[in-house]
Amino acid sequence: MSVPHEVVFFTGATGLVGGDVLRRMLAADPALRAVVLVRDAGRWEQVSTRLALPAGRVGAVVGDVTRPGLGLSADTRVRLAREITAVVHAAADVVFSRPLAVARAVNVAGVRHLLDVAAGWPRLRRFAHVSTAFVAGRRVGRILEGEERGDAGWVNAYEQSKHEAEWLVRASGRDWVIFRPSTIVCDSAAGGVTQYNAVHLGLRLLHDSLAPMLPAAATSAIDVVPRDYVAAAIAVLALRQDLAGRTLQLCAGSGALPVDELLDVTWQAWSRRPEWRRRGIPRPVLTDIATYHRFELAVEETGDSKLRQAVRALSYFAPQLALPKAFDTRAADAALGGPAPAVRTYWARMLEHLVSVGWCEAVKGVAA
Template identity: 30%
Template sequence: MKRRIFITGATGLIGGHLTAALIDDPEMDLHILVRAASDAAAAERIRRVLAFVGREDGLGRLTIHRGDLTQPDLGLGRDAAARLGAAVTDIVHAAADIAFDDRRQSGRSALTNVTGTRRVLQLCSPATRFFHLSTAYVAGLHPHLFAEADLDVGQVFRNDYERSKFEAEQLIRAAFADRPKQLTVLRPSIVLGSSDTARTFQYSSLYAMLGLLRHTAQDAPGARLAFDYDPDATQNYVPVDWLVRWLAHIVRNPDCLGRTYHLVSERPITNREMGRLLGELLGVSFEPRPVPPARLDPVSRRFVRQAAPYLPYLASHPRFDCAARRRLPAGDVDFRPDARFLNAMLVHCLKTNWGRNLDLAR
């Protein structure tokens, strides 16, 4: 029997690439959830995502359900939600609000990521297989190796986003406690565009940082940014094409079910190295200096204010155990942004004006 897979977040970076990767699979019927004001607008939104990844031709293979995680019954209507739940064999839950600027979020992380996840869980029958896109950063600021089996280790979180993803995982694990083989948890680190061209339509994390630094370099050429960060701390990135190869393999292979996977780089980059590369690329430099924000020079102070949501990620040495992932067929595991990749990122960001020239940028 064909698998009927319901994918949330298919208009997002990861869900979009994953949908495209599975779209030709003859063993699968794909159903996707799309937020939009009309059916035509929903179809147009996913068409643009597929066009971005070069798979517009697959549009006709998708069944689109117009809905919203923040609405009861996902905004589908009670009967339609019940029919969908009874029909699907698998759910890939990739939708989330991934913004982590707590100053602007005002509860959206909890509403979308926790309440929304509860609503997706309501679709499940006792036989449904569930694939949950979590994040390796549910580890929060845990100072030791975080195992795939770990979840609540008493960690402190950097922001509401991390907390909401942690709470969502707790909900899901509780829901599948009596049938753990049907739950697969996927925990990527920070996801970038494709490994060759850095192409993306999501301009958060390192893309946003690159934009801030580029502005700084334009306003204050040769600026020396001195602020409090740990040069030996690491940032863990994985390109979307690598991630989706792993995800598609896991979704396809019954042997992979029932586990948790840290889908991360095993060779994360240090702040020192990232600072050197970004400095060479943009003509700025960095100095780790523990000074209170009020005593920073004006250029550094403005950068620190604008980059505030990202700075907690420059202060930790997260370590993720990858035992389950290592059992997957070979695939690169040691991505780290280098000069070539950062240059490609800059070229892509300039060409798209950090997404402003793209009709699907997020």
């Protein structure tokens, strides 16, 4: 049986970015085939239908990155060894509040298990790994694309586990490329939100006056990116031969907005709704991290359970606001022929979407 020139093994195809990367790669190369690793065949059927993937070009195998051998049968591993030419690894546990051991089970052990299995794939010529720009952790200043430092520590277990995963990929001896997207917030055209995260939670708390203080300087830049930009970038670059051994930061870079400007845009957008404007909710006070920690302690001593719950929810990511970073994107911009969309071009549309759909149940749970 002849084997197509490219057969890509995907993890995370049911997640925020992976499915769109798969859809775009299939559309760009009519000869490309894919095999997706899924834990739930039923959910994959729903996702593949929603993505309208071409019939006959995508197969699914049931397994789990947290298990040795990916939980695959011997027969499946033999078949994959004959076919797979590339890997796009997008599976991850992205919950910031996880204990380190739990985050490592997916983000570190998952990479190790995948690399172990891939060691038996003789046709494999590319391992594309989706990481995060926040492997930079508590570092401040300019963050270069080729840097691998972890000397400053991390704000949460997600950041640390993704840093550790990058080291495994680099040490694998494989032909690899690493993508470091910033925080993904929406689709750029309509501002629609596919998956809610810490940014949306923070905005909900601001909207409901449950985040009266933030640990940030007014000029600190907030770097976020649209989902479609990240998916398109990975789809185009994952198999590029000239990018072997490169780390590409898929970030807003110079298009990020300083905190004070971001708050201006946010309050202007929300103030267009009379019912919110009448509430007269003030902008949060921006302060240093030491003062913010005293604020957290003071909130814990109050009897305000709603405010206490909100501040606790912020604790897993708010400290990043006090660690200003400027992500270098020169290599990614050169490879893509241009930068990511500037945050200002889609931020207000995302805010309108969030309010118009009533936010989401996960975010409501903290702010309700």
